[in-house]
Amino acid sequence: MASAAAVTRQGSQAPLFANLASVVTGSDLPVGLKQAVLDVLAQQTPLDTALDGGDIESALQKSGRFLEASLAAGATPSSGAMPDLKAALLVLRQALATIETAVPPRQGALIPTGATGTPQVGIAPAAAGGTAQAASPSTEIAQQPQTPRSANPAAAVLADIAGGVSQAATSRTMSAGLAASLLQEVTQDLPRLTGNVPGSNKAVPDGHTFAAAGHATPPPFRGALPAPQSIAAPSLAPDTPLAATVHRLLDDTDAAIARQTLLQVASLPDRTDASGHRIDPAVPQWNFEIPFATPQGTAMAQFEISRDGGNESADPAKRAWRARFSLNVEPAGPVHALITLNGDKTFVRMWAERPATAQQLRAGVGELSQALTRAELKPGDIVVRDGTPPQPAPARAGHFLDRAT
Numbered sequence: 001m002a003s004a005a006a007v008t009r010q011g012s013q014a015p016l017f018a019n020l021a022s023v024v025t026g027s028d029l030p031v032g033l034k035q036a037v038l039d040v041l042a043q044q045t046p047l048d049t050a051l052d053g054g055d056i057e058s059a060l061q062k063s064g065r066f067l068e069a070s071l072a073a074g075a076t077p078s079s080g081a082m083p084d085l086k087a088a089l090l091v092l093r094q095a096l097a098t099i100e101t102a103v104p105p106r107q108g109a110l111i112p113t114g115a116t117g118t119p120q121v122g123i124a125p126a127a128a129g130g131t132a133q134a135a136s137p138s139t140e141i142a143q144q145p146q147t148p149r150s151a152n153p154a155a156a157v158l159a160d161i162a163g164g165v166s167q168a169a170t171s172r173t174m175s176a177g178l179a180a181s182l183l184q185e186v187t188q189d190l191p192r193l194t195g196n197v198p199g200s201n202k203a204v205p206d207g208h209t210f211a212a213a214g215h216a217t218p219p220p221f222r223g224a225l226p227a228p229q230s231i232a233a234p235s236l237a238p239d240t241p242l243a244a245t246v247h248r249l250l251d252d253t254d255a256a257i258a259r260q261t262l263l264q265v266a267s268l269p270d271r272t273d274a275s276g277h278r279i280d281p282a283v284p285q286w287n288f289e290i291p292f293a294t295p296q297g298t299a300m301a302q303f304e305i306s307r308d309g310g311n312e313s314a315d316p317a318k319r320a321w322r323a324r325f326s327l328n329v330e331p332a333g334p335v336h337a338l339i340t341l342n343g344d345k346t347f348v349r350m351w352a353e354r355p356a357t358a359q360q361l362r363a364g365v366g367e368l369s370q371a372l373t374r375a376e377l378k379p380g381d382i383v384v385r386d387g388t389p390p391q392p393a394p395a396r397a398g399h400f401l402d403r404a405t
Helices: 002-006 013-025 029-040 054-060 065-072 085-102 153-169 180-193 209-210 243-266 357-365 367-376
Strands: 287-293 297-307 321-329 333-342 344-354 378-384
Touching: 002 243, 002 357, 013 029, 013 243, 029 085, 054 287, 085 243, 085 367, 243 287, 287 321, 333 357, 344 357, 344 367, 357 367, 367 378
Parallel strands: 344 378
Antiparallel strands: 287 297, 297 321, 321 333, 333 344
16 A cells, blocks of 8 residues: 555655755754754765775665664664664654644745646746746756766776675664654554555555656666666755745655655565566565765665575575666766675676766776775676666566456
8 A cells, every 4th residue: 555655656865855955054944854954964875985885784774774674673773863764754754744834835935736746846926917927946056066076987986886785785784763652653654644545445556557657767666677866956945935945845755755665665575576476585685775975966876685585505605695776977877787796706787878988887897896806705797788787577478367357
């Protein structure tokens, strides 16, 4: 029920981070809301040459993937610390909802709906004859200047991530959880946050339904390839009226929470993968996103970490771990990677959608190999291709039998 409703509301978390970074300096932002905004922004991981395996491991722990598990385990957060991104989003939404009920909408403020169904904030100034036109604040915000990058930025960044995902894959450390009261609040608020209603008989959509949803950022589902997400420009200015700011941020936060829900559902063992096959419950798979802080803004990287099933080898050390991720940072553009840790070797496959980026990555294969060695990972084949990874093969016709009919 949660995924059926969340799939219609989810969206990239990048617009939320862009707007939060823009309004956090606003003078009329209440203190409590400002702290909630800062707590969400603090969940970002700097994307630079200092990135290492420990950073990727920490980013996985605070991605929101394990919030309910840590709560169920009775973990408590350290004093004054927000345990992970999902918890920070829930607190932010509570703060926004409280302010929305207390602050009346400003007269003349228009919230038109865009083509994607997501409201776009605009302020309607008075015009001659009593008419008004909505002006989007995004048209008044100059594009953030891009900081010059190294000669081979894509290879350097991917080398850092490649060395880190293997360390994160085998980590079992959980982040601290919220108090039991927040767990109760999350459980009670889930139907409302996802737009669901009690007693609904909506079936959970499968992967093919998700893929056909037609969103700019495809909803995550188990077995689907990670999708690259562009860095978003803010649609709110620091001096946007509080009522319009709260309304916009509520929509962005709802979309982010819905996406978190879908990422968690995609990680459950009793799902159907993108090819239509049931998943072996014994095979672990984690779907999550990391908000990376870059000079251009927040880059959302979608990850999938999984391990082969337990039937092909009796020796756990010989079972392969696989980590996929997609990242879209200028000037490299969309880059996709598949890292396989099989036995004592680490194999890397990369796809770049821009030929110039693919050429840069090929030039940096030696640098990536050295980085793997420094991370105590024995390099295997490292292959760079143009384009995108091959899509999962669909299930064969007649492979399933519907017993209900």
